[in-house]
Amino acid sequence: MPSDATVPQPAPGPADLVITDVTSLVHGPDGAIDFRPGSTIVVRDGVIDFVGPVEGTPVPAAQVIDGRGQVAMPGLINCHTHSPMVLFRGAAENVSTVDWFNTRIWPMEVNLIPDDVEVGARLACAEMIAAGVTTFADHYFEMDRVARAVDETGLRANLGWTYFSSQGRAGFDTSLEFALSHRDAAGGRITTSLAPHGAYTVDDDDLRTTAAAALQHDLLVHIHAAESRAETRASRARRGMTPIAVLEHTGLLDARVLIAHAKGVVQEDLPLLARARGRVGVGSAPKGYLKQGEETTPIRSLLSAGVAVGLATDGAASNNTLDVWESMLVTALVQRVEEGDELWMTARDVLGLATLGSAAAVGLAGRIGSLAPGHQADIVLVDLSGPHTQPVHDLAATLVYSARSADISTTVVAGRVLMQDRRLLTVDVPAVVADLGPRLARLTDTSHGTSIQSYNAY
Amino acid sequence: MPSDATVPQPAPGPADLVITDVTSLVHGPDGAIDFRPGSTIVVRDGVIDFVGPVEGTPVPAAQVIDGRGQVAMPGLINCHTHSPMVLFRGAAENVSTVDWFNTRIWPMEVNLIPDDVEVGARLACAEMIAAGVTTFADHYFEMDRVARAVDETGLRANLGWTYFSSQGRAGFDTSLEFALSHRDAAGGRITTSLAPHGAYTVDDDDLRTTAAAALQHDLLVHIHAAESRAETRASRARRGMTPIAVLEHTGLLDARVLIAHAKGVVQEDLPLLARARGRVGVGSAPKGYLKQGEETTPIRSLLSAGVAVGLATDGAASNNTLDVWESMLVTALVQRVEEGDELWMTARDVLGLATLGSAAAVGLAGRIGSLAPGHQADIVLVDLSGPHTQPVHDLAATLVYSARSADISTTVVAGRVLMQDRRLLTVDVPAVVADLGPRLARLTDTSHGTSIQSYNAY
Numbered sequence: 001m002p003s004d005a006t007v008p009q010p011a012p013g014p015a016d017l018v019i020t021d022v023t024s025l026v027h028g029p030d031g032a033i034d035f036r037p038g039s040t041i042v043v044r045d046g047v048i049d050f051v052g053p054v055e056g057t058p059v060p061a062a063q064v065i066d067g068r069g070q071v072a073m074p075g076l077i078n079c080h081t082h083s084p085m086v087l088f089r090g091a092a093e094n095v096s097t098v099d100w101f102n103t104r105i106w107p108m109e110v111n112l113i114p115d116d117v118e119v120g121a122r123l124a125c126a127e128m129i130a131a132g133v134t135t136f137a138d139h140y141f142e143m144d145r146v147a148r149a150v151d152e153t154g155l156r157a158n159l160g161w162t163y164f165s166s167q168g169r170a171g172f173d174t175s176l177e178f179a180l181s182h183r184d185a186a187g188g189r190i191t192t193s194l195a196p197h198g199a200y201t202v203d204d205d206d207l208r209t210t211a212a213a214a215l216q217h218d219l220l221v222h223i224h225a226a227e228s229r230a231e232t233r234a235s236r237a238r239r240g241m242t243p244i245a246v247l248e249h250t251g252l253l254d255a256r257v258l259i260a261h262a263k264g265v266v267q268e269d270l271p272l273l274a275r276a277r278g279r280v281g282v283g284s285a286p287k288g289y290l291k292q293g294e295e296t297t298p299i300r301s302l303l304s305a306g307v308a309v310g311l312a313t314d315g316a317a318s319n320n321t322l323d324v325w326e327s328m329l330v331t332a333l334v335q336r337v338e339e340g341d342e343l344w345m346t347a348r349d350v351l352g353l354a355t356l357g358s359a360a361a362v363g364l365a366g367r368i369g370s371l372a373p374g375h376q377a378d379i380v381l382v383d384l385s386g387p388h389t390q391p392v393h394d395l396a397a398t399l400v401y402s403a404r405s406a407d408i409s410t411t412v413v414a415g416r417v418l419m420q421d422r423r424l425l426t427v428d429v430p431a432v433v434a435d436l437g438p439r440l441a442r443l444t445d446t447s448h449g450t451s452i453q454s455y456n457a458y
Numbered sequence: 459m460p461s462d463a464t465v466p467q468p469a470p471g472p473a474d475l476v477i478t479d480v481t482s483l484v485h486g487p488d489g490a491i492d493f494r495p496g497s498t499i500v501v502r503d504g505v506i507d508f509v510g511p512v513e514g515t516p517v518p519a520a521q522v523i524d525g526r527g528q529v530a531m532p533g534l535i536n537c538h539t540h541s542p543m544v545l546f547r548g549a550a551e552n553v554s555t556v557d558w559f560n561t562r563i564w565p566m567e568v569n570l571i572p573d574d575v576e577v578g579a580r581l582a583c584a585e586m587i588a589a590g591v592t593t594f595a596d597h598y599f600e601m602d603r604v605a606r607a608v609d610e611t612g613l614r615a616n617l618g619w620t621y622f623s624s625q626g627r628a629g630f631d632t633s634l635e636f637a638l639s640h641r642d643a644a645g646g647r648i649t650t651s652l653a654p655h656g657a658y659t660v661d662d663d664d665l666r667t668t669a670a671a672a673l674q675h676d677l678l679v680h681i682h683a684a685e686s687r688a689e690t691r692a693s694r695a696r697r698g699m700t701p702i703a704v705l706e707h708t709g710l711l712d713a714r715v716l717i718a719h720a721k722g723v724v725q726e727d728l729p730l731l732a733r734a735r736g737r738v739g740v741g742s743a744p745k746g747y748l749k750q751g752e753e754t755t756p757i758r759s760l761l762s763a764g765v766a767v768g769l770a771t772d773g774a775a776s777n778n779t780l781d782v783w784e785s786m787l788v789t790a791l792v793q794r795v796e797e798g799d800e801l802w803m804t805a806r807d808v809l810g811l812a813t814l815g816s817a818a819a820v821g822l823a824g825r826i827g828s829l830a831p832g833h834q835a836d837i838v839l840v841d842l843s844g845p846h847t848q849p850v851h852d853l854a855a856t857l858v859y860s861a862r863s864a865d866i867s868t869t870v871v872a873g874r875v876l877m878q879d880r881r882l883l884t885v886d887v888p889a890v891v892a893d894l895g896p897r898l899a900r901l902t903d904t905s906h907g908t909s910i911q912s913y914n915a916y
Contacts, residue, residue: 090850093805093852094805126845290792291794291800293797293799293802323846330791332749337748342750343552347552385887387885388589390581391898392548397778429843444851
């Protein structure tokens with residue numbers, strides 16, 4: 001019997017997984033980040049059962065991981081990506097945003113066959129597991145093949161099949177059919193979205209149809225909107241309203257919505273977003289914005305309107321990695337310049353975005369994003385023994401500004417260990433890379449002169 | 459005999475070190491970056507003897523490293539740091555620049571004893587070797603102890619002992635005595651500088667004395683100047699000239715000068731810098747600038763004036779790492795926004811800054827910064843087998859935007875292998891961390907209420 005009956009202790013009986021002697025990142029009742037050294041984390045049935053110091057006898061478990069010298073964090077959440085685009089990593093460099101779409105990416109995407117998408121998704125899953133990403137929100141084509149890679153590699157994902165109005169009704173139908181047939185797949189690790197491409201490529205009728213279906217089926221809508229200030233200016237000029245106003249006008253802000261980028265959000269959008277608080281989230285992927293010489297997401301304004309803000313990488317064709325840890329660092333750095341305020345966006349603030357903020361943005365608040373009992377056991381261990389992470393005067397700063405994804409030793413999703421001691425246990429990377437090689441020349445050939453779409457957001 | 463006598467081949471006889479089957483980053487006659495697959499690198503007496511394909515019999519060597527799947531690059535050069543400040547990594551977070559100096563760093567530096575500096579430098583050397591840094595330009599106190607860490611760990615460094623005019627003549631004397639006694643130490647791996655702190659902490663008389671001594675003894679001068687636009691504004695208001703004009707006015711631009719930061723360089727400075735071309739270099743450390751919400755170094759203007767621009771990290775108390783690879787990435791990202799130009803600063807441009815630019819900035823052009831025969835054998839191998847660096851469509855983009863310092867497997871300085879397969883061979887990191895621990899409470903205690911200096915650049 002514990003010496004002090006007021007200290008909660010884990011339930012008796014064997015656990016599936018126990019992580020011992022670790023410093024745990026936990027959240028206070030107000031969401032504030034705190035660190036609890038000397039913790040034990042007990043996992044049963046894929047769910048966190050207990051986090052804290054254990055007195056007396058250690059908890060017996062099928063699998064025990066020694067967490068000494070490591071920090072346990074909620075697994076990272078990639079709130080917006082196009083995972084199979086790792087196929088095009090580095091294949092569209094040194095071009096303007098317009099050329100990136102019109103001369104490189106959209107012509108190359110004509111070449112994709114479903115098998116390519118699956119191989120790309122598998123490589124992306126490997127990269128994300130290695131980088132400590134445990135959940136990703138994906139927006140692409142042939143999503144049944146992405147679902148297969150998610151199932152097989154053990155990750156958690158929210159998957160949405162992209163559509164344009166140029167496809168006619170078939171685009172929406174495919175997206176809805178996929179969302180309904182795959183929700184709760186992979187033992188519940190897969191959730192789904194409706195995935196209209198953007199407010200400038202999907203017309204109002206299709207957006208209205210999307211909103212109605214989202215409400216009818218309780219589906220998240222994952223969409224690019226207000227991608228840039230230029231898009232907002234163009235939308236105002238063309239139709240007299242901002243892209244966020246288009247979302248409201250078509251009923252999408254009455255549904256649950258995940259907005260990618262939102263860099264073009266302006267003052268007049270904030271009341272619209274505030275009315276949708278609790279339903280609307282944003283995924284911000286700042287590395288790619290800087291790479292294109294562009295502005296960044298106005299996170300402070302969004303938070304003040306009650307919008308859930310999470311971190312993302314976008315696809316690797318623009319971001320070059322799927323490394324959400326890197327997004328944490330870049331977010332911290334660029335937000336201070338954005339606001340001209342050297343005290344805004346502390347390391348703890350960024351860790352808040354990476355955990356509770358991102359979980360809410362992808363519609364999974366209360367299920368992921370926190371090492372709290374009842375949450376899914378999506379956990380990463382960060383090894384702080386490297387010379388670049390010593391000494392530790394301020395653990396939040398060490399994590400955000402000194403550590404990097406390569407310091408993650410262990411990745412756990414739903415209680416299953418997907419990487420241990422930096423060895424990937426569910427993907428054979430050399431085999432995937434070998435499978436990829438012969439596809440590359442065909443994939444990057446743009447001599448056909450066609451494109452899946454024409455970019456004219458501006 | 460080779461089949462084609464026009465293809466150069468390595469000299470016969472055994473080498474000290476041979477790296478086989480590697481893709482080498484090489485420079486064209488105009489400095490342009492190129493990649494040569496299937497290369498052999500031959501090292502004799504610490505110097506690169508040959509880079510290219512070898513026909514026929516392999517070159518015999520005391521040590522052979524298999525470079526398959528890896529890229530060989532010139533070792534990275536950290537053009538401005540304060541290496542022992544790893545002691546204060548994370549100990550001055552969420553404060554303004556003024557408070558960073560006046561309430562945190564300068565009061566904590568009162569506590570330093572020479573032994574602390576040596577332990578800090580040893581940890582910094584470990585971090586840099588692990589991050590593929592082979593040369594660093596250091597500006598700090600108790601530099602004889604830093605020299606000891608450099609000697610022992612095998613790195614190359616340019617070392618300068620910091621001084622302020624508030625110390626009286628003794629400050630300059632110590633710096634000069636150190637520079638003369640330690641030049642060419644550690645088998646030639648140590649070069650030295652005179653290290654006046656800055657144009658706002660060292661008076662004109664002392665700067666004139668420094669310039670004269672630098673010319674007399676052919677020493678580099680390493681100084682903080684035009685650290686920010688605020689410093690430039692304050693200097694104009696106080697004395698009617700910019701910090702760069704102060705350097706010219708006091709004769710420093712007639713000597714060889716390495717300027718840290720140069721973020722406050724303005725249009726009227728460019729002709730002064732252009733007249734000093736060939737003698738003047740700049741070290742830019744953009745991560746810390748963003749962290750303080752500040753502007754960045756105007757690299758395009760500096761290059762147009764003929765200034766050598768290199769990459770740096772500053773100290774880990776502001777930058778949180780000594781990771782020059784991270785500086786490459788942040789430079790690429792922030793420069794596009796700085797110039798509002800999505801096509802400026804390509805991956806190859808950044809690799810140019812990291813190699814030839816940085817070598818010139820620290821006064822070692824022609825000796826380091828290139829895998830060319832006759833250059834010092836300062837080499838890193840980058841492993842591209844990770845899922846985040848596959849596939850490779852554009853190797854320069856892969857290196858800058860996808861790879862990170864943790865992908866460096868091997869670090870070689872002057873032909874000596876300091877890290878192989880990510881194992882550090884010349885520093886025992888756990889022992890250094892253990893040595894560090896008991897010092898931390900004393901080092902961060904500011905209850906004494908004193909400071910080494912008062913910051914009032916603005």
